[in-house]
Amino acid sequence: MSDATPPMSSVLNAFDVLTVLWEVNGAGPSAVARRMDMPKSTAHVYLRTLEETGYVVNEDGEYRLSHQFLSTGSRIKHRNSLFQASEAKLRDLAMETGELVTLVIEEAGQSVILHKDTGDRSLELGIYSGMITPLHSNATGKAILANLPPERVDEILETQGLTALTSATITDEAQLRAELEVVRERGYAVDWDQQVQGMGLIGAPIEIDGRLEGAVGIAGPTGRIQDEAYQTELLQELRGTIDSITIKYRYGT
Known part of the structure; x- marks a missing residue:
């Protein structure tokens, strides 16, 4: 994610990543990148950032939505x-x-x-x-x-x-x-x-x-x-x- 990326676009992309994880019940960076038509490195940055929020967990390289959503x-x-x-x-x-x-x-x-x-x-x-x-x-x-x-x-x-x-x-x-x-x-x-x-x-x-x-x-x-x-x-x-x-x-x- 570069500094030049508009903040609103970044937020929307992050929610799109969450939607992908919900639809497929977990995926790695490559699968997310294909679904969203973005570089794998960019997908990985989004996934790692979402993991830091606690709303996504990483299980051996596959990311899925966390139970934080249930709590919220x-x-x-x-x-x-x-x-x-x-x-x-x-x-x-x-x-x-x-x-x-x-x-x-x-x-x-x-x-x-x-x-x-x-x-x-x-x-x-x-x-x-x-x-x-x-x-x-x-x-x-x-x-x-x-x-x-x-x-x-x-x-x-x-x-x-x-x-x-x-x-x-x-x-x-x-x-x-x-x-x-x-x-x-x-x-x-x-x-x-x-x-x-x-x-x-x-x-x-x-x-x-x-x-x-x-x-x-x-x-x-x-x-x-x-x-x-x-x-x-x-x-x-x-x-x-x-x-x-x-x-x-x-x-x-």
Whole structure:
């Protein structure tokens, strides 16, 4: 890295190196250099510098992301006021329903799972805390989109697009906007196989004092969640949980 390298470019390159290490789950300087189209010596300097920060470790010449990311992410989550108000309530919801429950926020136009909890009937659906997906691809994201200001929705759709995660993901803007109107009117969103094949999800927004904070979702096998009687039961539990989160957020009790 020469002194002539613009600082901003160096920072961006460093994050690109981190992305490469995440994508391939570890690599040496040669592999990083090929992926980033840079000299091996330059890639090595970036890797050594990142190692000094503690966010990358060197194991016999192969560099990988360190668990410092896990520590940092955990601290960010536990300092989040919405998480603090929701953690115990989500645990109760998971125990009551037996299903997977998620707490989702919007950040940079995307859906971020801030926290998840599991019940005794939860299946491994590939959902994890910290998971980032398009807002339009899941019920919690659509519950958020439906309650954002119109200009913010326009901005998100313009910058993020409508990527398909499965064959059921909505990729037509007119269809999505029509569904968001329905979500806004009835107060909750659903998705059947739109984010993960075989997963059904019900999501409702958390609005506190007129401010949209996030959404809570209940997920399970599509066939089970689609059952109308069961869906009605889940919606009642979901709304009760959101009411409890709202009270906890406001008053700390």
